[in-house]
Amino acid sequence: MYNRRNFLKATGALGAGILISRSAFSMGNAFAPNGSISKFGLQLWSVRDDLSKDVKGTLKLLSGYGYKQIEGFEGKQGIFWGMTNKEFKKYMDELGLAFISTHCDINKDFETKAAQAGEIGMKYLICPSLGGPKTIDDFKRAADKFNACGDICKKNGLRFAYHNHGYSFTEIDGKMPQDIMMEGTNKDTVDFEMDIYWVVTAGADPIAWLNKYPGRFKLCHVKDRKKGADPKEHDASADLGSGSIDFKKILKAGSTKGLQYYIVEQELWDNSTPLKSAEADAAYMKKFKM
Template identity: 55%
Template structure:
């Protein structure tokens, strides 16, 4: 997710200002050469947002054909379920052999209802996709407390709450990265984190170091590659064409509690949304670590 997405995630600004596993987790199977492979992987629907807005059912059907077994939605103009009710969406996913694992959503509006609807169809997570830069440590602690409250709502419904990082979440505040404040001031029983590996790397941080330091806190991840030698922030590309060492990072992620592996791409220099999603799936089908 990039900064162009701020209109969708304005709800997180409101937050800051107002201060049983799914059927198929991101399981791993041994490859013939002794390496591990991903048995199931998902896609964040933001990757195909333009096509999705025009033909949700058609896009989901194609993603299934591409090999995606899981999806992570986001709350667009048609809601998390793209013009369908939660149960209609679940049935369509079942028909396609897919599972909706999670969704990014507006946590500042009707959150209890969203949590109940998500739980009713077996979703595992609702996630806050973005919180803007705060000024002080106390401001970040207030956000963390809101995360805990969101976690309580989700726990009551029977699902989990999580936060998805961006590069600015590693800005140093009073001698420490902002994400550190979130992690240290949220209850592990209530709040998990979704590591966007791309944004960790973009912030010039080491994903493996964070995964090891906060074992079992990062349960989902966005697998998004970065154009080699790119200097701009928004430089995602087709998996395998970029500079990020996913085999090494994913091996560490698996050893430190990662459960869900979710593709995301936001830039398409020589391709389209749908063609890129297909290429990303082909990469992960062959992926070994």
């Protein structure tokens, strides 16, 4: 079983070393004219244990649930789960799944990963975490690193993005780390993936941030938070629609501010059943309307 905290610690070595009118943006390309989401994805971390037992069988189930897009992560078997990039894409094509993006360790073999991702038409390589940087200078160094990664991605026909956690929405020395990263990165090569759950958990307003930086958040994690959860409780993920986050309001706003990819994720720390949750989340997304 993969341990997310250890994974994020490994990929976060960097941290130690280092209002616009509606017409300005078209509706996110995942939205149908009636306001429903025609294409939505799943972050594979949500079903990591099932994947480790049966990669192809699990992906087939996800396709059957109604997911059209997949976002991966870098586990023990790599980004492509023991297959070559072309083998993995071929199987995804057979299932009608698009491999849009993947979280990965940006400090190891990044140029190789970018070349492999670009070769099969992926859209993004994403930094999943910084491991909890402690100073504003750490975040400035992160922005520099992101710019370098963005340049590498551009050469390979894709883009780079950073996935937030709650810590970047907590002030340090009177400054907001998320501002430092967004203002310090090249908007032509570096985007951001808003994990809505973590923004809310940090006590911030997702819509305010979408309005503040229109066009910079191109992807989002649609992840719900348990009703009544203590604000200090971080691990309070819930099936979509059963929690407290107003996705109708947030995604409607996001669709006018540049959001293009809507990726379901669920953090499951207890003995719940990930595939059942993935199925329930897909059912919610299929019925969703703004």
